[in-house]
Amino acid sequence: MAPFGVGGRTVSVRLHRVAGMLHLGLTGGIGSGKSTVARRLAELGAVVVDADQVAREVVAKGEPALAQIAERFGDHLLTEEGELDRPALGRVVFGDPAALRDLEAITHPAIWERTARLREQARAEGARVLVHDMPLLLEKDMGAQYHLVLVVDTSEETRVRRLVEHRGIPEEDARARMRSQVSDAQRRAAADVLLGNEGTPEDLAAQVDRLWAERLTPFADNLVAGRAADRPSVVQLADPDPIWPGQADRLIARIRHALGDRLVSAHHVGSTAVPGLVAKDVIDIQLGVAHLEDADDPAFVEALTAAGYPRRLEIDHDVSKDDTPWPKRYHLTSDPGRMTHVHVREVGSPGWQWTLLVRDWLRADPEARADYAAMKREIVAADGVWARYPEAKEPWFAVADSRAQEWARRTRWQPGED
Incomplete structure (x- = not known):
């Protein structure tokens, strides 16, 4: 089976x-x-939980699931020793969708209950x-x-x-x-x-x-x-990597799994979301919430931390482009093998919209993309210290904002989901 x-x-x-x-x-x-x-x-x-072994254990002699199988399909599926005759069961359910559904209704709950119990046992044992x-x-x-x-x-x-x-x-x-x-x-x-x-x-x-x-x-x-992985001290720019979007998709799926309906939207943003653009090897993800206060709910913070994204309290806003506050919440990854920045913003807020606008503008405008890449290379060549890198880019963004806004008006841009 x-x-x-x-x-x-x-x-x-x-x-x-x-x-x-x-x-x-x-x-x-x-x-x-x-x-x-x-x-x-x-x-x-x-601690290794073997799914095949669990599936065998839940239908072993004396297990409730085995008794339910015998009741539903007949005692002839048991050997003389009272064990499950797996080949015989296979012949019964193969080609019979209703029988297969009945079997799975018996075995699946038992499998997941045992898997959860083994997982909790592992946690309790440290x-x-x-x-x-x-x-x-x-x-x-x-x-x-x-x-x-x-x-x-x-x-x-x-x-x-x-x-x-x-x-x-x-x-x-x-x-x-x-x-x-x-x-x-x-x-x-x-x-x-x-x-x-x-x-x-x-x-x-x-x-x-x-x-x-x-x-x-x-x-x-x-x-x-409950801490973030160490980050490099010096910025290194990487050539565009075609695996970045797939990595972002997997990370977003995990965050959605962790947050459930507390999350309104999630987007891959930043330079690794722009094909053809050199970038730090960092996946930036923007999470959209209905109200920024939702991101301060302890359950929200705990869910992201358990998923491997602890909060960084020292960063709570973006650099505004319209002289109004642009608040956000910021999380980093605990995984040393995949550097990730998670920006939590209120859906429809200026910071949420501007982040998507700049990404889409850079995707669409080769000249803007080339200008941005050249600026990055100049900064890294002159300094390259990770902690100073974001601030060093701000003068370029201050000037580029009007270009991005003009592109948005000309193309009638609206925030999308990709």
């Missing part, structure tokens, strides 16, 4: 991050080496890192529910060879199983961390060890302390 029911049908599931604990989703195609990564993470100190080893993570659209998604990336040919040689699975059966899963391209697009596994187990373990030391441990420590 496949985890979370037979047949891998997509269902709506929702996990909640446990405050102060780094929650990782681990996935990969069949034969990718995902289990090897899970074992190494456990050796390093993570775990810093929890790994959810979840083969169908992408099929069930669960990426937003973790702080990070780790994908073990292995070519199809390598996986087929390993399945044939190590598990004795016929080649056509191996390829058929792969066709039933999401594509390698989809996994890569969903990954915050890609662990390549074309080499030896030792090579893979070395990657996991580096990830643990350089990113996971400091990220977990920052979550426990």
Whole structure:
């Protein structure tokens, strides 16, 4: 029986991050080496919740779910020892949508209850890192529910060879199983961390060890302390990177998951949202709230902090362009591997609108984009100290504001959602 029911049908599931604990989703195609990564993470100190194991446990002998299955589908699905006859159950529900729905109505609640219990147990025992080893993570659209998604990336040919040689699975059966899963391209697009596994187990373990030391441990420590990751002291401009928009989409999805209906809008803004523009390797996200006071609600602040975005109290406004106050709230990331700035503004406020206007103007106007890039390079060449960089750009924005406003009038610009 496949985890979370037979047949891998997509269902709506929702996990909640446990405050102060780094929650990782681990996935990969069949034969990718995902289990090897899970074992190494456990050796390093993570608590691993194996979705396949949980799915087996909830229908073990003596479990309420097994009794419900026997009641719904018949005692003939039990072996003489009282265990579930999985192949027989598969024959009953495959090709019968109603039977499959009934089975999932029994197994899914039990699976998520046990998963939540294991997660809470890990927290109570002081775990810093929890790994959810979840083969169908992408099929069930669960990426937003973790702080990070780790994908073990292995070519199809390598996986087929390993399945044939190590598990004795016929080649056509191996390829058929792969066709039933999401594509390698989809996994890569969903990954915050890609662990390549074309080499030896030792090579893979070395990657996991580096990830643990350089990113996971400091990220977990920052979550426990409720603090932001260290930022560089000097600005380095990066060439435009096509992966920035996808990274922003994943971060926004996680923030939406954390805040729910407290969030009105969310946009990727700043230089990494402008194709073709050099930028600091920082994802800027603008969150829109109905009233700025909503962003001061302790539940709002706690949800963002648990998601890995603690508040920075010393920044509470933007530089106004119309001599009126432009208040905002500001959060940074706890993740040392993906620098992120989160700006919370009231929807429709001057600061909220101006941020979207400048982004869209720079996207549309090559000359403005070139001017802005040249100014950035001049500042970095002359000084480049991170703490002084935002202020050093303000004179350019003060002059550019009239150009952006004129472009908005000419094009009848309105704030959009992209």
